[in-house]
Amino acid sequence: MRAFLPMSQIPAYRQSLVLIFAALVAVPALAAETPLFKLVARDGVFEPTVIEVPAGKRVRLEIHNEGKTAMEFESRDLKQEKIIPPGGKATVTIGAMKAGEYRFFDEFHEKTGQGKFIAK
Amino acid sequence: MGNALFIVWRESAEAMLVVGILYAWLRQRPDAATGMRYLWGGVAAGAALAISLALVMLGIASSLSGNALDYFQLAIVLVASGLIVQMVFWMRRHARTFRKDLESSMARNARAANWWGLLIVVALAVGRETAETVVFLYGLAAQKGGIANLPIVLVLGLALAFGTFWLLQQGSRVLSWRLFFRVSEMLLLLLAGALLVSGIEKLIALDVLPALVDPVWDTSRLLDDSGRIGGLIASFTGYRARPALLPLLVLIAYWVTMWTFLGRTGRPAASAAKPATAPTAGAAREPLPRAEHH
Numbered sequence: 359m360r361a362f363l364p365m366s367q368i369p370a371y372r373q374s375l376v377l378i379f380a381a382l383v384a385v386p387a388l389a390a391e392t393p394l395f396k397l398v399a400r401d402g403v404f405e406p407t408v409i410e411v412p413a414g415k416r417v418r419l420e421i422h423n424e425g426k427t428a429m430e431f432e433s434r435d436l437k438q439e440k441i442i443p444p445g446g447k448a449t450v451t452i453g454a455m456k457a458g459e460y461r462f463f464d465e466f467h468e469k470t471g472q473g474k475f476i477a478k
Numbered sequence: 479m480g481n482a483l484f485i486v487w488r489e490s491a492e493a494m495l496v497v498g499i500l501y502a503w504l505r506q507r508p509d510a511a512t513g514m515r516y517l518w519g520g521v522a523a524g525a526a527l528a529i530s531l532a533l534v535m536l537g538i539a540s541s542l543s544g545n546a547l548d549y550f551q552l553a554i555v556l557v558a559s560g561l562i563v564q565m566v567f568w569m570r571r572h573a574r575t576f577r578k579d580l581e582s583s584m585a586r587n588a589r590a591a592n593w594w595g596l597l598i599v600v601a602l603a604v605g606r607e608t609a610e611t612v613v614f615l616y617g618l619a620a621q622k623g624g625i626a627n628l629p630i631v632l633v634l635g636l637a638l639a640f641g642t643f644w645l646l647q648q649g650s651r652v653l654s655w656r657l658f659f660r661v662s663e664m665l666l667l668l669l670a671g672a673l674l675v676s677g678i679e680k681l682i683a684l685d686v687l688p689a690l691v692d693p694v695w696d697t698s699r700l701l702d703d704s705g706r707i708g709g710l711i712a713s714f715t716g717y718r719a720r721p722a723l724l725p726l727l728v729l730i731a732y733w734v735t736m737w738t739f740l741g742r743t744g745r746p747a748a749s750a751a752k753p754a755t756a757p758t759a760g761a762a763r764e765p766l767p768r769a770e771h772h
Contacts, residue, residue: 427614428618430610434720436683437680437682441535441613444617453682453685461704468705468709469481469706
């Protein structure tokens with residue numbers, strides 16, 4: 359039962375320990391050589407809509423919102439979520455993908471804003 | 479315009495669900511006046527949180543840079559998920575016993591402890607998604623001619639949000655109290671589960687936890703989680719077309735736990751006291767009403 363304590367009931371110092379640990383893990387991973395890909399979003403239009411990435415390797419994705427409206431880059435397949443205001447950019451790091459297809463979309467323009475990674 | 483309104487509604491639906499259910503529930507209580515103060519306090523705090531988060535997202539305030547915002551959002555979803563569950567336990571306990579509780583002023587004082595839990599859960603529910611609405615509306619306003627559209631979207635969006643709230647209140651009148659309570663409990667538990675899944679996924683994305691197997695299966699042809707309907711279902715239930723094993727296991731464990739403690743109507747209150755004994759959360763201090771020990 360104790361295992362099911364809500365986060366709020368874990369003492370604050372333990373929560374910060376978790377965060378520090380997380381940061382220690384995340385920073386070296388970021389520093390390692392990771393290929394960078396670029397994605398441009400313009401009000402629900404992705405360019406490119408298909409991004410080929412190497413399988414089994416972490417990649418970084420630099421998303422530029424060149425549209426006039428805000429966008430939310432989201433990929434349930436890759437567990438990414440990033441809101442980007444018009445004219446803004448953001449970089450996300452994506453864990454190694456097995457060969458296959460991984461969809462992403464713009465949650466503010468989901469009708470047209472759909473794209474995918476193809477890991478080879 | 480339709481798309482903008484849909485987004486405003488979708489982003490406000492979570493807040494409306496939490497606020498609407500708590501409002502309907504509090505209204506039934508003899509100490510409603512106190513509870514309402516905390517409820518609206520939570521809404522105000524949530525609005526403040528939303529605006530500060532939005533400023534960070536827009537890059538206007540850069541006190542939280544890069545990963546820090548991710549970790550902050552992670553903390554918000556996990557805390558919100560835990561507090562919603564706690565709220566359901568709390569409501570369940572008091573739905574059955576509050577008349578007896580009121581006889582003892584001590585119990586009434588003790589209950590005050592959870593008003594803060596209520597305030598926080600409301601603030602997080604309101605703040606989390608409203609921040610995205612603010613960024614979205616900002617983008618709309620920044621658009622050429624967008625300023626003209628903004629008041630219309632704002633008014634209609636608020637009307638939609640209020641409509642959702644009103645529907646919930648009607649639900650509490652039309653349905654029997656027991657049924658309304660059941661349905662809202664289920665909606666809250668589904669939402670908490672969805673938040674939990676999203677928190678675990680953020681931890682995987684941040685490399686803190688392993689995905690184990692990813693994906694376990696693919697049901698995107700049956701129900702796509704990247705579309706409008708599927709996306710909505712995903713945000714409110716934790717559904718994933720291509721789930722990773724770890725969040726899936728966590729969700730299963732979550733529902734088994736909920737079913738164990740809330741599913742059997744015979745003795746939910748006795749078990750409900752247990753998760754509430756840790757020190758920090760407000761409700762925790764509340765002693766289990768004696769009447770509950772059989």
